[in-house]
Amino acid sequence: MLTKRIIPCLDVKDGRTVKGVRFEGLRDAGDPVALASRYAREGADELVFLDITATNQKRATLVALVRDVARELDIPFTVGGGIGTISDVEALLMNGADKVSINSAALARPELIDELAARFGSQCIVVAADARFNDADGWQVYTRAGTNNTGRDAVQWCREAADRGAGEILLTSMSNDGTKDGFALDITGAVSRAVTIPVIASGGAGSKQDFTNVFQQAQADAGLAASIFHFGEIGIRELKEHLRRDGIPMRL
Amino acid sequence: MKIAIVDYKGGNVQSVLFALERLGVQATLTADHDVLRRADKVLFPGEGEAASAMKELRAQGLDELLPTLTQPFLGICLGMQLLGRHTQEGGGTDMLGILPFDVVRFQSAAPEHKVPHMGWNNLQTLRSPLFEGLSAEDYVYFVHSYYAPVGDYTIAEAAYPAPFSAAVQHENFYAVQFHTEKSGPVGTRILENFLKL
Numbered sequence: 001m002l003t004k005r006i007i008p009c010l011d012v013k014d015g016r017t018v019k020g021v022r023f024e025g026l027r028d029a030g031d032p033v034a035l036a037s038r039y040a041r042e043g044a045d046e047l048v049f050l051d052i053t054a055t056n057q058k059r060a061t062l063v064a065l066v067r068d069v070a071r072e073l074d075i076p077f078t079v080g081g082g083i084g085t086i087s088d089v090e091a092l093l094m095n096g097a098d099k100v101s102i103n104s105a106a107l108a109r110p111e112l113i114d115e116l117a118a119r120f121g122s123q124c125i126v127v128a129a130d131a132r133f134n135d136a137d138g139w140q141v142y143t144r145a146g147t148n149n150t151g152r153d154a155v156q157w158c159r160e161a162a163d164r165g166a167g168e169i170l171l172t173s174m175s176n177d178g179t180k181d182g183f184a185l186d187i188t189g190a191v192s193r194a195v196t197i198p199v200i201a202s203g204g205a206g207s208k209q210d211f212t213n214v215f216q217q218a219q220a221d222a223g224l225a226a227s228i229f230h231f232g233e234i235g236i237r238e239l240k241e242h243l244r245r246d247g248i249p250m251r252l
Numbered sequence: 253m254k255i256a257i258v259d260y261k262g263g264n265v266q267s268v269l270f271a272l273e274r275l276g277v278q279a280t281l282t283a284d285h286d287v288l289r290r291a292d293k294v295l296f297p298g299e300g301e302a303a304s305a306m307k308e309l310r311a312q313g314l315d316e317l318l319p320t321l322t323q324p325f326l327g328i329c330l331g332m333q334l335l336g337r338h339t340q341e342g343g344g345t346d347m348l349g350i351l352p353f354d355v356v357r358f359q360s361a362a363p364e365h366k367v368p369h370m371g372w373n374n375l376q377t378l379r380s381p382l383f384e385g386l387s388a389e390d391y392v393y394f395v396h397s398y399y400a401p402v403g404d405y406t407i408a409e410a411a412y413p414a415p416f417s418a419a420v421q422h423e424n425f426y427a428v429q430f431h432t433e434k435s436g437p438v439g440t441r442i443l444e445n446f447l448k449l
Contacts, residue, residue: 096266121300251372251391
């Protein structure tokens, strides 16, 4: 039986993980390869690396990182963050990334999704959508790290991305991100029902029950989180054991 | 041991090279017919779309060479599907025909039944030395929208929701639908088992 997936997300800058990873027994918490290997050993189903480097060397450092991670890691990983061209994607995939996620570039020019899917196959093209709720307009999609409201409806955009050939949607609720109050069940469920491709829920995870809820009530295919894993608040193995006890298919 | 990986621009072969490297094995990425013929083992990974893969194989004469190979051969993902006769992908494409299956698309029957079939699924009815040491409790990583039905050639099944061929074999030609190189310790074991064939 196909399992639901648990995906830790690592923010990287200039080839190092950032956002205060506090892990006992890890000699260098800033080393993405060491952290990735540790998560893989603990039972992570996949990893996502989000690159927040903003320098001219971005592409070279990211490609080098992907190579280092791919050399060590025996589970799939996705790379995202400022990826905008076919040649960016090609360099990352050829060096061992399994998937790339695109966000702002896809909203700026949606045909990019069609082009990437045709060139590399849908299976490696993840469209990341950052959604925020407001009373007047409902859930809308934001770009540029959440600073720019595109005015586009989140469900409608995810459906378009899927129609254009995305293989997976990474849906982050900016309204929930950092709150630890749980995933946004309404928008996650709405997107999951609107598309026939897998949906990764992100933003708001604070407890094991939050994952149960997003799988059982919002039909998410995967749950992504960062800080609760980095700070050791929830261990991946204990989370997966909990979810299996709740009747959710898990790889243990 | 000389290991060759078939080079036909079939997607991400770097992960397969790294997986072999972790096992202490150096492999050569090549389309050279002599090198492929002389290798002790041949790996045939693949991602992406069947029609363009077949076009590239034909351009290099590999569609003629591969069926004549006699050493242990391992197709991975698209590299498994290409061993079949025909696929629905791309409006219908004829393939290598080394194994007698036709590849068809998953139909999304329910909202929770997404296509592609993406993620970790367990292997059932294992019947090959390729899976020595493994059981139906072991999970491997799949990403695919098309599949080979179960037949006499099936040596492992997975269910989504109906059973399909997770692995197939005909003589020296072994192939798996999942990504051995991305399936954690279970995938590593399968690669090791293959190298011992």
